[in-house]
Structure formats: structure tokens, C-alpha cells
Amino acid sequence: MTTTAVDRLFAGILLLLGLYIVWNALEYGYMRGTTPGPGFFPLWIGLGLTILSAINIIRSVTGAEKLDATFDATGLYKALSIFAAITVFILLTPFIGMLTGTALLIPVIAFVLRPRWTLRFAATIAAIALVFPVACHYLFAVYLQVPLVEGPLGF
Amino acid sequence: MRASKTLVLLLALTASACGGGNATEESGAYPLKDVTMIVPFGAGGGSDVLSRTIANVIRELKILPVSLLVENRPGSSGAIGYTYVAKQKGNPYTLATVSVSFFTTPLLGASEFNFRNFTPVAAIAMSPYIMAVREASPYKTFDDVKKVRRLTTGTVGVVSDPVLLARMLQNASGITIDTVPFDGEGEVMTAALGGHIDFMLGNPGEILPQIEAGTLRPLAVSTAGRLLSLPAVPSFKELGYPIEHVQLRGVVMPPDMPQEALTFWESALRRVAESPEWKREYLDRFRDEPRFLGSVEFGKVLESTNTLYTEIMSELGLIKR
Amino acid sequence: MEPLILLGEGIVRATTPELLLATLIGVLVGLVVGVLPGIGPAAGTAIMLPVAVGFGGAAAIAGLAGIYYGAMFGGAVTSILLGIPGDAPSVMTVIDGHAMAKRGEAGRALGMSVYASFIGGVIGIVLLALLSVPVAQAALAFGPTEMTALMCFALSLVTVLGGRNIIKGFTALFLGMWVGMIGLDPIAGPTRYTFGFVALFEGIEFTVIAVGLYGLSEIFVSLGQETTGKLERYSFRSLLPNLRDLVECKAVLVWSSLVSFFVGVVPGVGSTASTMLAYATAKKYSKNPDEFGRGSIKGVAAPEAANNSASYAAMIPLFALGIPGSGTTAVLLGGLLMVGLQPGPLLFATNPDFVWTVFGSFWIGNMMLVVLTTLLIPVLAGIVFISTAFLYPIVIGLVLLGVYSIHYAMSDVTIALIAGAIGFVMLKLDYSPVPLVLGLVLGPLLERGVRRTLIVSEGNLSIFWESPIALGFFLLTLGVILIPIAMKRVAAFRALPPSL
Missing domain, CATH: 3.40.190.10 (Periplasmic binding protein-like II)
Structure with a gap:
């Protein structure tokens, strides 16, 4: 998929979002008696978003908007992998706790960034994965007294 | 976990019953471990200051043989903290203070636990408007x-x-x-x-x-009579309007509270409310008026306050039925 | 100059070992919560309140306030080095600070952030001492009407921050304003655009969006670029702060400090919005506005001076009137009450020693922060030498824990991740994230201002031009929009060939 196609797709999504905002705004109520209601501002914001997105689509189709950036395959793969890894982290946190979660997340992200590991690199990452949760336990849970999400083992 | 808590409580109740059922609150078996007071809001707010002052006074009066810990569980307009308390069914080691969100958040549908899911303990101060x-x-x-x-x-x-x-x-x-x-x-x-x-x-x-x-x-x-701090200012009632509404600073516990624990806390809070420490550290500092209501009376106030909020929120169109 | 003498006496009183220790602890905690992405001064002061109250008296308040202005110093570090705003008021520092770091000038940018924070702090403290009472009285003139006008003026300046494509800039602005409307409507009560999620009832915290939109997206985008080889251009020399920059930026430093001080005094505006306003005016009235956004040293100087100065301004309503104007000062108010003081208009009259000692501790804390951060710069700037394969896993871990720590909510982590993904797409498609965060901060303030005003006036619009302050800001707004258009017309007319 080219950047231009993504640009049009994104503008299209924003256009639909704009319409959704307007549609809901009407439900919330444009005016309450003599004063603007909960739907007043969202209505105008939704209209603005719809119109601006329409202009963005037109500019893209007519070639007025040219983009330099590209979605290179490697970069996109890495970004998506990290996104997926964090998503898994969020889903697993209630079961394994945040600190265990980060200990597992660190090597995964390191693997995405550098798939070929030397022994030395692996040792460093392992050390980080072990030291980081401990340091964060002291920094967040002890020093700042934040109740981190804990796993069944109590950390 | 819950089963073991119930077991401990049963043992505690049996122990105190065997002791003649006449155990005073200080020497009774009930508080076997630290009690936690949940603040469903962040530190520094009204509920937080109230809870911490209660904890301080209880420590100074040596009412508890164990510690009273204050724990903030903020988020979602109090829903997170109050839900946590409501789910501790029968656990006599959890307390919380009442606030406006205690009523309004469930009414808005943002929490499934309303005032009926708590055991009213006592009100220990009154704040007029x-x-x-x-x-x-x-x-x-x-x-x-x-x-x-x-x-x-x-x-x-x-x-x-x-x-x-x-x-x-x-x-x-x-x-x-x-x-x-x-x-x-x-x-x-x-x-x-x-x-x-x-x-x-x-x-x-x-x-x-x-x-x-x-x-x-x-x-x-907004009180029925005049305030001690403002003797020259009339009340709405004096002015001929049937308006009386004050904010009670009160404490609740989880539902299904054993009578033993409820009685213990009711009398403990009465001692707090009547102590000079409470007057010095809370009433004088926050300019609230002294007031004590026991569990039954406080429960009635919770009921009527909830009715008031329900009415006004329906009027404002915030409660969808 | 009597207030300055009182301030001097306060500084002397604030040098007792007890107060020095409390101030040091405060600024250290402030630096940490500032540096950590997500968690900021509001959460920091709330967390430390029970501990600080244990110090008692002036030491308690000195420690708590230290967290507030200490966070302003710390926030710049993550913003510059990683492109992740350490806390909400440092979000504007990311724009130029991180651009400089990417160019290999991390040390220079960090150095400027320290000078700027210090100068903004000094200006803020001196104005706090000299003008507290009159400025506090003037702030009372800012009701909903005046707030609306101020926000219109602020939004008119946004046009200069829209990025390359102005239409996409406005699209991002509208998107940000919409995100700001998610949650319980603060004026009429119903929930808006929560998609049924209870976690969205209280709205989306600005910092969560800012960290995701800038921080995570920056990481995502940089994955596509080949970073090896780029690192070799760094030299240790580039990591040293540069005194010449200070001379170059002196006008920007003073101007930004003043703007954000006087805007930041108004209860409800907050240091983030005043920093945005200071940055926008600095760019707008710069001789060379195009350099802003591309790694300009002035783009670091302006927001850093501004957020420090605003942090002291925010304390004026608290100390002079007993009014907490922001979340952080509300915690300070709780602290005052818990150490047995009665905040209110009489605090200056009944407890002058206390107030001036606390102000004196600000001065000392500011000095401590300069020393601490100057010593830390070479260490911190060295981060650029760490390979991303080591750095990013740690940074992502800190972001996740830091965002969680704002409200102790995993839902915030999810929102930050989504914001990061959207930010990644926006950066690729040349939508600037700056207007989005501006809309998120200013949009709700504008909406609330308008609706509150019209409740007061029963829908009568004439209230907007009956207030002289509001009228003034509306005229300024018109000027900001119309003058450049008129100038363009004149220039175009002059450029016409004479035969026409």
C-alpha cells in the first residue's frame, strides 16, 4: 500500500468519524434552553472534521498533496510487532503482574529491534530484563508508592 | 481467601462470646489485624484529609490495638474505590468515608454498587453550607x-x-x-x-x-438553627423557607457486616467524635460543626440524601430509566 | 522594594537544616516524576503529601512545592532526549528540543533547558514576591467571559503551529478538540463519546495522549530509519551546554516568562496552556519564525522558561487568596490545612513569616535544581550513545509504568498505545501532532468558557463585548488573524507589474 493510499484511507476514516460525531451531537442536544447544549461544540467540531477531511481527500486525489514519507516494509513490520507486543503485555498484566510483564516485554522488543543476537547481546538483554523490574519495583512501588498491578506471586 | 477471612471472624466472634460477651472494644478479640480505610480519591482532597485525620485521632486515642491504614484507590469518580469496598462482603477490616460521588456515581450508572451495598457506621461531623x-x-x-x-x-x-x-x-x-x-x-x-x-x-x-x-x-x-461560628447569620428556615441540607462526614463498611464489628466501630467513632483531639485536628481546622449519628440514624440520612440526588438528577435528565 | 527584603529574609529562614532537607527531598522527587514519562507534578505532590505533612509547618509546604517546580526542570530531560514529554507542561519542549537532540545537540538543548528553567524560575519568584496581591486581585477579573476571549486569542495563534500543511493542521486541531470532549460533559452532565467504557467517564488525561502521540509514535517512526552510522556524528563537545545561546535567547526567555506568568495566574488555565501560549507568541513574533519546530534553541528556551514561571504564578491565587487554581495547588491547599494553617486572603497578614519562608525555599530549591541538573547533563546526554536495541525496551517499559501511575489505570496504558499508533500514522502522513495537543488542552477550556458565559447571560451574546478585557482579547484575536492577511495583500499589490 502506498503512502498516498494510506493518506486517503486515513482522511476517509476521519471523515466518517466527523459524521459520527455530528450524528451523536444531534442526539446530545444542540441547545439547552437559551444556552448551548452538550451537542453544540461537538456538532461544529464534527462538521469541521468532515469538511477538512473531504478537502484532504480532494487534495490527495488531485495531486495537490504530495508526501515524501514511505511505509518501508521493515519499519512497518517492526512498529507493528512492538505494537502487538505491548498489546499482549496489556492483556497479560492482570494475570502475571506489571513487573513480570515488563521482564518478558524487554527481550521481545529487543528481538524485534535486533533479530540476530550475539551471546554478549543476549546476556546484556537478560540482565536488563532482570534488573529493570527490580529497579521499577523500588522506584514506583516503594519510592512513589504506586500500587502496581501484581501477579499471583505478589509482584 | 474470603473463606479464611470468614473463618477468622467466626473464631473471633466465638472467642469473644466465650469471653462472656461482655468484652470491651479495646480488649475484645475483633481487630486481630490492621484495618484499612479506603479513600476512593487522590491524596489531598476532602475525603483523603478526613480519612487521615480520623486515622490520626484513633491512633492518638489508642482506640485500636492494631493500626488503621489509609489507602488511596482513586479513579472513575470514586467508582474504583467504592466498588473495591462493596466487594469485601463481611470483611470487618475495611472502612471508607462517604462523599457526594458515593451517591452520584452509581446514579449515573458508572458503578453497580450504590449506598444499599454498604453498611452505614456513623457520622462524626457535619458541614453546613x-x-x-x-x-x-x-x-x-x-x-x-x-x-x-x-x-x-x-x-x-x-x-x-x-x-x-x-x-x-x-x-x-x-x-x-x-x-x-x-x-x-x-x-x-x-x-x-x-x-x-x-x-x-x-x-x-x-x-x-x-x-x-x-x-x-x-x-x-443551610442548617435548621444558626451556626456557632456565624451567630448573626439567619438560617433559611428562619427566613421562612423549608430548606435544610448539610453534608455529613460519615463512615461506611462493606455489606453484611457482623454486628460485633459494627458495634465496635460505632462506639469507636463516637469516641472520636467526642474527643478534644477531633475538635482540635478536624472541627477547628476545617470549621465543621460537631455532630454524631449512629448506624441506624446515619443509614436513614443516606437513604434520604440518595432520594434527594435521585430527584435532582432525574430533573436534570441525567438518570435514564 | 520591601517585598524583596522580605523575600531575602525568607531565604535566610529557609536555610535551616530541616527546611534545606525538605526542599532537597522535594526537588529530587520533582525531578524524578518530571523525568519519568507520564507521571507528573500533580500525581507527585499527591503521592508525597502524607510524607511531607510529617515534616510539619513550612518544611512540609517547601517540600511539596519543590516537587511542583522540580518537575518543570525534570520534564525537559525526557522531552529532549527521547521526544517523550516527561509531564504535561513540557510537551512544547519536545518540538524543538528533540529535533536538536536528533541533530546531535542534546547537550546544548539540555543546557538551555536548565538556563531557561532557572531564569523562568527567578523571574517567576521575583514577580511572585513583588506582585502577588495586585496580580491575584487582577486574576479575579477573569471570569468565564474573559476566559473565552483568552482561549480565542490562544487558538488564533495556533495557525502558526499548524505544521507544513495548514489544512491537515486544522484537521488535527479539530481531532484534538473532539478528544477533549470525551467523557462526562462538565456543564450539562451526560456522557459524550465514551463508547460505553466506564474508564472514559472522566475523560482522557492530556498527559496520556501526549506521551503516546509524541513518545510511542516517535519510537515507532524511528524504527523505519537506519540509525546506525548516524550516531557517529555525535561528539562529546556537542553534549556541552553553550553559554552563547543564553545571550541569543535573552529576549525570548524574558518574554516567555512574563507571558506565561500572567496567563498562568488565572485559576483554571494551568501551566500547560500558558506554556503553549508563550511558545506560540515567541514563534509568532520571532524575526525568524520558520526556525521554530526544526530544532531551534529558542524553541527550547521559550517553553522551559514559561513552564517554570507559570508554576510560581499558579501559587499566587493559593497564597494570596486561598484559591487553588489547579490540581497541584489543590494538593498544596490540602497540605496547608493538614499542617494547621488556614489558607485564605489573610494568610499573608496572619502568617507572614511562614509565607516568606516558603517563598525563600523556592529560591533555594531553584538553586539546588540548577546545580543538580547541570551536574547531570553530561550523564543524561550520554543516553544518545546507547544503542536503541538497549534503550527502547527500557524506555517503553518506563512509559508503560509511568502512564499507569498517573491514575493507577491500565486503561490509560491502552489509550497511550492507541495514541501512539495514531501518532505514527499522522507523522507519516504529515499531520503535525502539535495542533492536536493544543486542541486537546484549549478546546475544552473554550467550550466551558462559552457555555458558562451563556448560562450567566441567559444566552445573551452581548456579554462578550460588554467586558473590556474580553473585548480587548477579541480585538487582539482579530488583529492576529487579519494583519498577516492585509500585509500579504499589500505585498501582492506592490509586486504587481506597474502596467496593470
Whole structure:
């Protein structure tokens, strides 16, 4: 998929979002008696978003908007992998706790960034994965007294 | 976990029953471990300060053989903290204080646990509302207010005690009162002092310092009689309006509370409320009025307060049925 | 000059070992919560309140306030080095600070952030001492009407921050304003655009969006670029702060400090919005506005001076009137009450020693922060030498824990991740994230201002031009929009060939 196609797709999504905002705004109520209601501002914001997105689509189709950036395959793969890894982290946190979660997340992200590991690199990452949760336990849970999400083992 | 807690409690109850059932609260078996007071809001707010002061006074009076720990569980307008407490069914080691969100958050549908899911313990202080105008206001006494067609006042959030009182006053006096919702108590005070709203309704803690500085002028109070701190200011009732509404500083526990634990805390809080430490550290500092209500009476107040909020929120269209 | 003498006496009183220790602890905690992405001064002061109250008296308040202005110093570090705003008021520092770091000038940018924070702090403290009472009285004139006008003026300046494509800039602005409307409507009460999620009832915290939109997206985008080889251009020399920059930026430093001080005094505006306004005016009235956004040293100087100065301004309503104007000062108010003081208009009169001692501790804390951060710069700037394969896993871990720590909510982590993904797409498609965060901060303030005003006036619009302050800001707004258009017309007319 080219950047231009993504640009049009994104503008299209924003256009639909704009319409959704307007549609809901009407439900919330444009005016309450003599004063603007909960739907007043969202209505105008939704209209603005719809119109601006329409202009963005037109500019893209007519070639007025040219983009330099590209979605290179490697970069996109890495970004998506990290996104997926964090998503898994969020889903697993209630079961394994945040600190265990980060200990597992660190090597995964390191693997995405550098798939070929030397022994030395692996040792460093392992050390980080072990030291980081401990340091964060002291920094967040002890020093700042934040109740981190804990796993069944109590950390 | 829950089973073991119940077991401990049963043992505790049996132990105290065997001890003749006459054990005093200090030497009784009940508090076997530390008690936690949950604050469903962040540190530094009204609920937090109230809970921490209660904990301090209880420590100073040596009421508990164990510690009373204060724990903040903020988020979702109190829903997270109150839900946590409501789920500790029968656990006599959890307490929480009552706030406006205690009623409004479940009414808005943001929490499945309402006041009926808690055991009322006691109210230990009362905070009245003072109607005040800024020093430069043309309204010198409440009589000056009676002549106008319309007034504006401020509130923190859409549903609050000032909104309730403003509605009551509007219905009783026939004056149109529009309430402007602000984001914090500081903004309401700014609007009142700057003359952007006609009057404000606030607790003594915020209003009295301004009155003493001569920047605000009191017109009426929301108690049945006059306040000790403002003997010259009439109450709404004296002025001929059937308006009486105050905020009770109260404590609740999880549902299905064993009678033993409830009695223990009811009398413990009575000792707090009647102590000079409480007067010095809370009442004098936050300018609240002394008041004690036991479990049954406090429960009735919770019921009637909830009815008031339900009515006003239906009027505002916030409760969808 | 009597207030300055009182301030001097306060500084002397604030040098007792107890107060020095409390101030040091405060600024250290402030630096940490500032540096950590997500968690900021509001959460920091709330967390430390019970501990600080244990110090008692002036030491308690000195410690708590230290967290507030200490966070302003710390926030710049993550913003510059990683492109992740350490806390909400440092979000504007990311724009130029991180661009400089990517160019290999991390040390220079960090150095400027320290000078700027210090100068903004000094200006803020001196103005706090000299003008507290009159400025506090003037702030009372800012009701909903005046707030609306101020926000219109602020939004008119946004046009200069829209990025390359102005239409996409406005699209991002509208998107940000919409995100700001998610949650319980603060004026009428119903929930808006929560998609049924209870976690969205209280709205979306600005910092969560800012960290995701800038921080995570920056990481995502940089994955596509080949970073090896780029690192070799760094030299240790580039990591040293540069005194010449200070001379170059002196006008920007003073101007930004003043703008954000006087805007930041108004209860409800907050240091983030005043920093945005200071940055926008600095760019707008710069001789060379195009350099802003591309790694300009002035783009670091402006927001850093501004957020420090605003942090002291925010304390004026608290100390002079007993009014907390922001979440952080509300915690300070709780602290005052818990150490047994009665905040209110009489605090200056009844407890002058206390107030001036606390102000004196600000001065000392500011000095401590300069020393601490100057010593830390070479260490911190060295981060650029760490390979991303080591750095990013740690940074992502800190972001996740830091965002969680704001409200102790995993839902915030999810929102930050989504914001990061959207930010990644936006950066690729040349939508600037700056207007989005501006809309998120200013949009709700504008909406609330308008609706509150019209409740007061029963829908009568004339209230907007009956207030002289509001009228003034509206005229300024018109000027900001119309003058450049008129100038363009004149220039175009002059450029016409004479035969026409």
C-alpha cells in the first residue's frame, strides 16, 4: 500500500468519524434552553472534521498533496510487532503482574529491534530484563508508592 | 481467601462470646489485624484529609490495638474505590468515608454498587453550607435578594450539594437560580469573588476565611438553627423557607457486616467524635460543626440524601430509566 | 522594594537544616516524576503529601512545592532526549528540543533547558514576591467571559503551529478538540463519546495522549530509519551546554516568562496552556519564525522558561487568596490545612513569616535544581550513545509504568498505545501532532468558557463585548488573524507589474 493510499484511507476514516460525531451531537442536544447544549461544540467540531477531511481527500486525489514519507516494509513490520507486543503485555498484566510483564516485554522488543543476537547481546538483554523490574519495583512501588498491578506471586 | 477471612471472624466472634460477651472494644478479640480505610480519591482532597485525620485521632486515642491504614484507590469518580469496598462482603477490616460521588456515581450508572451495598457506621461531623456574596455585591442581607428576578451561582460538577440547595431555594422563593458548573472549588471562589456569579454556596472551611478577610459576606446558612461560628447569620428556615441540607462526614463498611464489628466501630467513632483531639485536628481546622449519628440514624440520612440526588438528577435528565 | 527584603529574609529562614532537607527531598522527587514519562507534578505532590505533612509547618509546604517546580526542570530531560514529554507542561519542549537532540545537540538543548528553567524560575519568584496581591486581585477579573476571549486569542495563534500543511493542521486541531470532549460533559452532565467504557467517564488525561502521540509514535517512526552510522556524528563537545545561546535567547526567555506568568495566574488555565501560549507568541513574533519546530534553541528556551514561571504564578491565587487554581495547588491547599494553617486572603497578614519562608525555599530549591541538573547533563546526554536495541525496551517499559501511575489505570496504558499508533500514522502522513495537543488542552477550556458565559447571560451574546478585557482579547484575536492577511495583500499589490 502506498503512502498516498494510506493518506486517503486515513482522511476517509476521519471523515466518517466527523459524521459520527455530528450524528451523536444531534442526539446530545444542540441547545439547552437559551444556552448551548452538550451537542453544540461537538456538532461544529464534527462538521469541521468532515469538511477538512473531504478537502484532504480532494487534495490527495488531485495531486495537490504530495508526501515524501514511505511505509518501508521493515519499519512497518517492526512498529507493528512492538505494537502487538505491548498489546499482549496489556492483556497479560492482570494475570502475571506489571513487573513480570515488563521482564518478558524487554527481550521481545529487543528481538524485534535486533533479530540476530550475539551471546554478549543476549546476556546484556537478560540482565536488563532482570534488573529493570527490580529497579521499577523500588522506584514506583516503594519510592512513589504506586500500587502496581501484581501477579499471583505478589509482584 | 474470603473463606479464611470468614473463618477468622467466626473464631473471633466465638472467642469473644466465650469471653462472656461482655468484652470491651479495646480488649475484645475483633481487630486481630490492621484495618484499612479506603479513600476512593487522590491524596489531598476532602475525603483523603478526613480519612487521615480520623486515622490520626484513633491512633492518638489508642482506640485500636492494631493500626488503621489509609489507602488511596482513586479513579472513575470514586467508582474504583467504592466498588473495591462493596466487594469485601463481611470483611470487618475495611472502612471508607462517604462523599457526594458515593451517591452520584452509581446514579449515573458508572458503578453497580450504590449506598444499599454498604453498611452505614456513623457520622462524626457535619458541614453546613453558607450562602455568601462578594463584599461589593448590592445584596447586603437576604431581604435584598428576595426582590430580584434571577440569580446565578456556581457549583463544582453538575451534581453537587450547592446545586441541590439552589434548586430548593428556587422552588421555595420563586427566584430563578441558574447554576454554573466549574471544574474546581477554586474556580467557583474566583467567580464569586470576581463578581461573575451572584452568590456561592460553600462549606465553612472555604467561606469563613473569606468572611474574616472581608471579601465575602454571609447571607444565610443551610442548617435548621444558626451556626456557632456565624451567630448573626439567619438560617433559611428562619427566613421562612423549608430548606435544610448539610453534608455529613460519615463512615461506611462493606455489606453484611457482623454486628460485633459494627458495634465496635460505632462506639469507636463516637469516641472520636467526642474527643478534644477531633475538635482540635478536624472541627477547628476545617470549621465543621460537631455532630454524631449512629448506624441506624446515619443509614436513614443516606437513604434520604440518595432520594434527594435521585430527584435532582432525574430533573436534570441525567438518570435514564 | 520591601517585598524583596522580605523575600531575602525568607531565604535566610529557609536555610535551616530541616527546611534545606525538605526542599532537597522535594526537588529530587520533582525531578524524578518530571523525568519519568507520564507521571507528573500533580500525581507527585499527591503521592508525597502524607510524607511531607510529617515534616510539619513550612518544611512540609517547601517540600511539596519543590516537587511542583522540580518537575518543570525534570520534564525537559525526557522531552529532549527521547521526544517523550516527561509531564504535561513540557510537551512544547519536545518540538524543538528533540529535533536538536536528533541533530546531535542534546547537550546544548539540555543546557538551555536548565538556563531557561532557572531564569523562568527567578523571574517567576521575583514577580511572585513583588506582585502577588495586585496580580491575584487582577486574576479575579477573569471570569468565564474573559476566559473565552483568552482561549480565542490562544487558538488564533495556533495557525502558526499548524505544521507544513495548514489544512491537515486544522484537521488535527479539530481531532484534538473532539478528544477533549470525551467523557462526562462538565456543564450539562451526560456522557459524550465514551463508547460505553466506564474508564472514559472522566475523560482522557492530556498527559496520556501526549506521551503516546509524541513518545510511542516517535519510537515507532524511528524504527523505519537506519540509525546506525548516524550516531557517529555525535561528539562529546556537542553534549556541552553553550553559554552563547543564553545571550541569543535573552529576549525570548524574558518574554516567555512574563507571558506565561500572567496567563498562568488565572485559576483554571494551568501551566500547560500558558506554556503553549508563550511558545506560540515567541514563534509568532520571532524575526525568524520558520526556525521554530526544526530544532531551534529558542524553541527550547521559550517553553522551559514559561513552564517554570507559570508554576510560581499558579501559587499566587493559593497564597494570596486561598484559591487553588489547579490540581497541584489543590494538593498544596490540602497540605496547608493538614499542617494547621488556614489558607485564605489573610494568610499573608496572619502568617507572614511562614509565607516568606516558603517563598525563600523556592529560591533555594531553584538553586539546588540548577546545580543538580547541570551536574547531570553530561550523564543524561550520554543516553544518545546507547544503542536503541538497549534503550527502547527500557524506555517503553518506563512509559508503560509511568502512564499507569498517573491514575493507577491500565486503561490509560491502552489509550497511550492507541495514541501512539495514531501518532505514527499522522507523522507519516504529515499531520503535525502539535495542533492536536493544543486542541486537546484549549478546546475544552473554550467550550466551558462559552457555555458558562451563556448560562450567566441567559444566552445573551452581548456579554462578550460588554467586558473590556474580553473585548480587548477579541480585538487582539482579530488583529492576529487579519494583519498577516492585509500585509500579504499589500505585498501582492506592490509586486504587481506597474502596467496593470
